[in-house]
Amino acid sequence: MVSDLESSDVGNALFVRHVSLTSFRNYARLDIDLSSGFNVIFGENGQGKTNFLESLVLVSSTRLLRGMRDAEAILIGSERASVSAVVGYRGMELGVILQPGIRKKALLNGLGLPRAADLIGRLPAVCVSAADLPIVSGEPSDRRTFLDIELAQLFPAYLRDLTIYKRAVEQRNALLRLAQETSVSPDQFHPWENQIADHGSAIRASRVRFVESLNEHARSVQAFLGLGEVLTLSYQPKDQATNAESLLDALERHRPQETARGSGLIGPHRDEVLIEVNGREARLFGSQGQQRTAMIAIKFATYLFGKQELGFAPLLLLDDLFSDLDFGRRSRLVEWVLGEAGQTLLTCTEASSAGDKILSQAKCYRCELGNLYES
Secondary structure, eight states, X not given: OGGGSOGGGTTTTOOEEEEEEEEETTEEEEEEEOOSSEEEEEOOTTSSHHHHHHHHHHHHHSSOTTOOXXXXXXXXXXXXXXXXXXXXXXXXEEEEEEETTEEEEEEETTEEOSSGGGGTTSSOEEEESGGGTHHHHSOHHHHHHHHHHHHHHHOHHHHHHHHHHHHHHHHHHHHHHHHTTSOOOHHHHHHHHHHXXXXXXXXXXXXXXXXXXXXXXXHHHHHHTTOOOOEEEEEEOSSOOOSHHHHHHHHHHTHHHHHHHTSOOSSGGGOEXXXXXXXXXXXXXXXXXXXXXXXXXXXXXXHHHHHHHHSSOOEEEEESOXXXXXXXXXXXXXXXXXXXXXXXXXXXXXXXXXXXXXXXXXXXXXXXXXXXXXX
């Protein structure tokens, strides 16, 4: 989303300079400067390392890393939580305020934005954590959510298409349920089906292009990591509609069947991404190790796609990736990060896990009981 970034911040200059947290998770108050290169956050489990990364995920995507309700991220005993990040040399400040029972509020340079979603794309970031495993091991909805989050960060038009599409699907589903009880004129369906066809076809086209790129990048990442396995991704539409006209025709043809069901069966909200390792579906047949490494390769492929589309390196957040990797895979992962990444924050229990090559150029912080201490 280059149009939302200041011109001096395009290129490898885009980075988070400063982070402020108030009553977020277990951080009562934190103000900290970050390196524009590598930042290593280490400490025992349960001290707040992941919470800190989650604060940056929040200002990047307006979502919490662990998918909880917003109120659960507020420090116990506090009325609200706030997160802000100062980005780039000119100091664009992005902020989010969370309050129980109130929609999250997004801020740009201290001024409220009309919607929280208006913050998306101003700090492109890719976070790789155990929370991403459902991309490979979970349900089709997990993979669709992954596509939507990543594409929305990169392309403002995709977020608009998705917002309009979801509303149209909800309205059409309400009509389908109403049609189970009383007569509903086809004319009532037409406005919503036109929107579903137009925006749904755009969503599907963006997803197909994204998954095709992920397939190419993920294969190269998997090969670089030296895993000896072939990773394949393919987009799987649940219907045969290839453009807006054919999608509209499918909606009209399936309307009686969908009325009986009370919900829509046609459109990208039903699609799937097939992930295979050595020709076998990873969700069903992959070992835990294969699923984990496939997830890492897919997220790194997402990073490469974003770097290619944006023309600069997104923020890279790595949450405790090293603990379950053997020395060889860990070394290759470090080599990949050193070769591809811009500003990077990684967490680990021991700073030494990051490796000498990263530590030699990193700023290190010890995390203890909701505080970060430069080490």
